Amino acid sequence: MKTNVLPNRLFADHQEPVGDRVNSYFKLDTIDVILKAFTPNELSVIRPCFGKMIDMYHKPAHSSKLAHFLLTWQLKTEKRHELWFIFGDENVTGEKLEVMLRHSKNISSELKVKYAYLLIVDGLLCRKSSGMKIPKDHAEMIRDLCYFLSFPWRQHCLEMTVQCIKSRSTNQLAQPTVAVQGFIHTVQMVLLEAVPAALMTMGEENGSESEEEECVMASTLKLDKLWNLDSSGQLYPL
Known part of the structure; x- marks a missing residue:
């Protein structure tokens, strides 16, 4: 399936500057002045041109913090009069899946099962880092549960874990802490079995x-x- 490729982001993921607000010079209260000064019939004269602007006054108030958030989530675009912003498509982490399952009262059983499978695979067996995002290809695979379950996850996990362990040098192992990707708990399970x-x-x-x-x-x-x-x-x- 062909997917559209979005332009690059202005700031890398999780590298967005932490700002608080955008200083703007317009005041939406200006619309209130017009609403109070005009009768409904008089407003009908200017509505053909600025009706949408007038109706804006009854919508949620302008947020400088939200404006700053959107500006830092821009995509790089070439066209002169085009602006793109990212919202709502942030990759999900294992931690977020845990939160979803803890508050799964209103989630369908089918969706809970899919969340659980993804959490077991990417939050436990094949985890590569703290706060790791669920790989996009895994999220696409879970759409078809039969296909997802037919994938050799145990072999995939074993290869990842063994490769990571064998790649650690003696100097790394001599450090107070050593990072190992995959499911190193398997080594302990082997010890207890043997x-x-x-x-x-x-x-x-x-x-x-x-x-x-x-x-x-x-x-x-x-x-x-x-x-x-x-x-x-x-x-x-x-």
């Missing part, structure tokens, strides 16, 4: 390894016990 004794290090309380790491699973690993298990060499099956 070394059943590691399950003995699990606790029942919710918690986290650090203040920055969120953990909402039913059980957590007690890492001090896991390190002791590793050094003990007692890795026999239960």
